[in-house]
Amino acid sequence: MKALLQSVAVLLGRTPPRPTPEDISPRVREIHELQAMPMNREQIRDARAEMVSRPQTWRRRRWAVLIAVNLLFVLSYHLDIQLVEGALTGSRFVGFHMADVNSALQVMLAYRHVVLNLLIGVVSVSLLWWALGGRTFCSWVCPYHLLGELGEIIHLRLAARKLVKNHTFDRRGRTVLWLFFAVLAFVTGYTVYETISPTGILSRALIYGPGLALVWVVALLMFEIFYSRRGWCRYACPIGLTYGLVGVLAPLKVVHNIGQCHNDGACRQVCLVPHVLATTIRGRAKTMNTDLGADCTRCGRCLDVCPTSSLSFKFKGPG
Ligand code: SF4
Ligand code: SF4
Structure with missing residues (x-):
């Protein structure tokens, strides 16, 4: 219910709030710490180089x-x-x-x-x-x-x-x-x-x-x-x-998986509504998988440019 109200508030113009440490699951906190390590920055560079030739499917x-x-x-x-x-x-x-x-x-x-x-x-x-x-x-x-x-x-x-x-x-x-x-x-x-x-x-x-x-x-x-x-x-x-x-409770979502994400921000650079991708900013994801908010147009641009396939379409139950 909290996530739903937040999605509506962001749709109406609110800036997505930063999660408090208590909001973040222990597993995801571990991932945030791993992602801050220098080795992962090199992986991001490699992934970006690969990304250049990806088709805009x-x-x-x-x-x-x-x-x-x-x-x-x-x-x-x-x-x-x-x-x-x-x-x-x-x-x-x-x-x-x-x-x-x-x-x-x-x-x-x-x-x-x-x-x-x-x-x-x-x-x-x-x-x-x-x-x-x-x-x-x-x-x-x-x-x-x-x-x-x-x-x-x-x-x-x-x-x-x-x-x-x-x-x-x-x-x-x-x-x-x-x-x-x-x-x-x-x-x-x-x-x-x-x-x-x-x-x-x-x-x-x-x-x-x-x-x-x-x-x-x-x-x-x-x-x-x-x-x-x-x-x-x-x-x-x-x-x-x-x-x-109309789409606040829609069953078709774009879902972000923090386990694969390198927080490089390629998705936010191409998105019409980058505020729905706040969860891709380092330290902002609360759970392993996050449904993007109602303002997402399901255009698939973020899927096209994500070097690690951290974003995907999912057809879920309503809500
Ligand atoms: S895509 Fe069309 S309907 Fe949607 S916000 Fe732009 S002009 Fe409006
Ligand atoms: S599907 Fe389109 S609107 Fe939705 S987050 Fe990705 S780029 Fe943004």
């Missing part, structure tokens, strides 16, 4: 799925095969109502009543994303995630040449924005967030053709490339927070 799989899902919407519309009707924000899949959880909440708040079709869609989609891990939606389906990853590659190249500098923000801002847009929908009767959601804008642009709203998406991308690495998804997007909450 999970990234490739994920990009393929993301493109395929979005293509399904596009082809379904243009070929009129009626497999999927609508866009990511709201659709029908072989007749079943599906609705993006965040959009549906906005609509119900704006209408101030529960719309039955939307409720069916929300329940179906919530169950699906709960089973798959919540924020799995972000990294495996959201079209802006792919754009953001490409922007991140450019940002990192520019940063390596010292042409740009990364600026960070307080992660609690995302929770404030989530509440702000929820209240705004309720007060104004309009789903204001939908007009600026890069997820919805891109999905609709792909299916129905580009519109003026794409200028906003380009502006966001420029902001991420030149000012703040993955700024939107890290610090602002209310959809990411909604799916994080």
Whole structure:
């Protein structure tokens, strides 16, 4: 229960707390002491050298799925095969109502009543994303995630040449924005967030053709490339927070094993949400195996770069 509440608190913006010595199991304490020995530093160097040629297996799989899902919407519309009707924000899949959880909440708040079709869609989609891990939606389906990853590659190249500098923000801002847009929908009767959601804008642009709203998406991308690495998804997007909450008790987890870990931090360098990997910092793991928190997007980047395979996907029981 404590771990669950901590996962929610970190999702909402809290900094992961350091464990007290009493929190750490005796076996894990021994491992922490071993990991601090100089010999292990050499092992890390060797492992890093090996890592350079590792293929980005999970990234490739994920990009393929993301493109395929979005293509399904596009082809379904243009070929009129009626497999999927609508866009990511709201659709029908072989007749079943599906609705993006965040959009549906906005609509119900704006209408101030529960719309039955939307409720069916929300329940179906919530169950699906709960089973798959919540924020799995972000990294495996959201079209802006792919754009953001490409922007991140450019940002990192520019940063390596010292042409740009990364600026960070307080992660609690995302929770404030989530509440702000929820209240705004309720007060104004309009789903204001939908007009600026890069997820919805891109999905609709792909299916129905580009519109003026794409200028906003380009502006966001420029902001991420030149000012703040993955700024939107890290610090602002209310959809990411909604799916994080959906996935708090998800059965699909990324699990960290301290027994294999060299604390070299390669995972934290590539992760969109490095706070979920606090357990990989030297001295921070409490138990042999730690489930990563709800903000983890299950993107698999950390699995791709970990030189010692200390991180893995596990399908566990709920909670
Ligand atoms: S945080 Fe928002 S924009 Fe980023 S991937 Fe998730 S839903 Fe898409
Ligand atoms: S912890 Fe790993 S799987 Fe989770 S978001 Fe970070 S890189 Fe992706």
